[in-house]
Amino acid sequence: MVIVMERGASEAQVEAVIGVLVAVGYDVHRSTGQSHTVLGAVGQPREAVDPGTLELLPGVREVIKISEPYKLVGRTFRKDDTVVSIGGVNVGGPEVVVMAGPCSVESHERVGRIAGLVAASGARVIRGGAFKPRTSPYSFQGHGEDALRWMREAGDKHGLAVISEVMDPRQIEMMSRYVDCLQVGARNMQNFDLLKELGRTRMPILLKRGMSSTIEEWLLSAEYILAGGNGQVVMCERGIRTFENATRNTLDLSAIPVIKKRSHLPIVVDPSHGTGRRDKVIPMARAAVAAGADGLLIEVHDEPEKALSDGAQSLLPEMFDRLMAELRVIAPAIGRTLPVARPAARTA
Ligand code: PEP
Ligand code: MN
Numbered sequence: 001m002v003i004v005m006e007r008g009a010s011e012a013q014v015e016a017v018i019g020v021l022v023a024v025g026y027d028v029h030r031s032t033g034q035s036h037t038v039l040g041a042v043g044q045p046r047e048a049v050d051p052g053t054l055e056l057l058p059g060v061r062e063v064i065k066i067s068e069p070y071k072l073v074g075r076t077f078r079k080d081d082t083v084v085s086i087g088g089v090n091v092g093g094p095e096v097v098v099m100a101g102p103c104s105v106e107s108h109e110r111v112g113r114i115a116g117l118v119a120a121s122g123a124r125v126i127r128g129g130a131f132k133p134r135t136s137p138y139s140f141q142g143h144g145e146d147a148l149r150w151m152r153e154a155g156d157k158h159g160l161a162v163i164s165e166v167m168d169p170r171q172i173e174m175m176s177r178y179v180d181c182l183q184v185g186a187r188n189m190q191n192f193d194l195l196k197e198l199g200r201t202r203m204p205i206l207l208k209r210g211m212s213s214t215i216e217e218w219l220l221s222a223e224y225i226l227a228g229g230n231g232q233v234v235m236c237e238r239g240i241r242t243f244e245n246a247t248r249n250t251l252d253l254s255a256i257p258v259i260k261k262r263s264h265l266p267i268v269v270d271p272s273h274g275t276g277r278r279d280k281v282i283p284m285a286r287a288a289v290a291a292g293a294d295g296l297l298i299e300v301h302d303e304p305e306k307a308l309s310d311g312a313q314s315l316l317p318e319m320f321d322r323l324m325a326e327l328r329v330i331a332p333a334i335g336r337t338l339p340v341a342r343p344a345a346r347t348a
Helices: 011-023 051-055 108-121 144-158 169-176 192-200 215-227 255-262 271-275 278-290 317-333
Strands: 002-005 027-032 037-042 060-064 084-086 089-091 097-101 125-127 161-165 181-184 205-208 233-237 267-269 295-299
Touching (some): 084 233, 089 097, 097 108, 108 144, 108 317, 125 295, 144 161, 144 169, 192 215, 215 233, 233 255, 255 267, 267 278, 271 295, 278 295, 278 317
Parallel strands (some): 125 161, 205 233, 233 267, 267 295
Antiparallel strands (some): 002 037
């Protein structure tokens, strides 16, 4: 249930409404906007509260019964777009934020080199897996904490924030010492214990859509994190499984306007996992920005034929550079910006 207070409702009136809700067992999340205070009542109350009764309390403008099963992630609860700061890089503001790097962090040297190249092209965040969710237990599983240390060093050297995937609640504390954002992979979107633990942190979380999840299920997973008290969530569309097999997944770009309408959370698109083939990544990246994505997550590798994972979908650095130049033309057409290239980072 969402309670919208009157413009200019007094603090005592707001507190009185909160008191009534808490008394019956709701958790109350308060959002103080410029003109209105909005209260989100979540959880299972011990006794039912009649919205009509609440509406009669002084200072209450409207009580909205939410038909959607999620509350805190919904637009009804928060009208303004949420901006998530990933190590000082704002996702959800005017700038289209590009996160780029290898699928897996393979070596100290390579992640440093790729970081310099993507920074030179205008990326703001270095991506790379230290713990890899591989279909086969015999495939490369990631270099763990060493990989995080190498990525942090590369990020600091080239002025990039750092994102990496967390697979297990036991990794959160250690990973948080190295990264600016924790990625929840498609395979873990409904790992509810992991989501609950992430809700207890104050780390930015990039939540990938599960490969066979509906948008409602995906938003409910985000709700787990917000319900724990962590509002710093970025949604990431990475393609879903359909009957189509010409591409690795079917990249659902319509998720962008759907999420924008239903939720205040920012959404980025991963055209690498979304298509699985490097020649398809560029057109889908362009389309994602044109459709209003707040950012992109793109795999880039300097020797993709030698990559330990996802070489076929990794852009060569020069392809990435060209894509960024194209995005600098597309973004302004829809009122967005993209950072300028920083050629000096290439050699720094
Ligand atoms: C990844 O980003 O490398 C990854 C494993 O992605 P996903 O969870 O979308 O498959
Ligand atoms: Mn990958």
